[in-house]
Amino acid sequence: MTRNRTLAGTVHHVSFRVDNLEQALFFYESVLGCKRIPRPNIPVRGAWLQAGDTQIHLIETPASEETGTPPSQINPVANHVAFLTEDLEETEKHLKIKGFPVSHGPSTDVRQIFVRDPTGNLIEFAPA
Secondary structure, three states: OOOOOOOOOOOOEEEEEEOOHHHHHHHHHHHOOOEEEOOOOOOOOEEEEEEOOEEEEEEEOOOOOOOOOOOOOOOOOOOOEEEEEOOHHHHHHHHHHOOOOOEEOOOOOOOOEEEEOOOOOEEEEEEO
């Protein structure tokens, strides 16, 4: 391997542990507009979705030390995934209309908003 070679390329997927698969699917499909894609036969409840070039893998399993827990409130320094959006203001308005509280990032130098899915997983939106 050469010294300047990057081992990490484009993100293929992000995986979220969810408490309730149906509630999570409503959020990711109906609120965010992700599309469900085929999922191999895996012996745990879940679903795969497409969000732009990245997949979202939802896994319904109890929270534990091994599977992780989301932060208790919106916290921009907690683990999260960030999606680009064409219109940040419209995205914020849409999320609020759908009943999901939105928080702005801590810096006025960076335009970003944060929302939590029904399990509490942290999602950021930034302008494309």
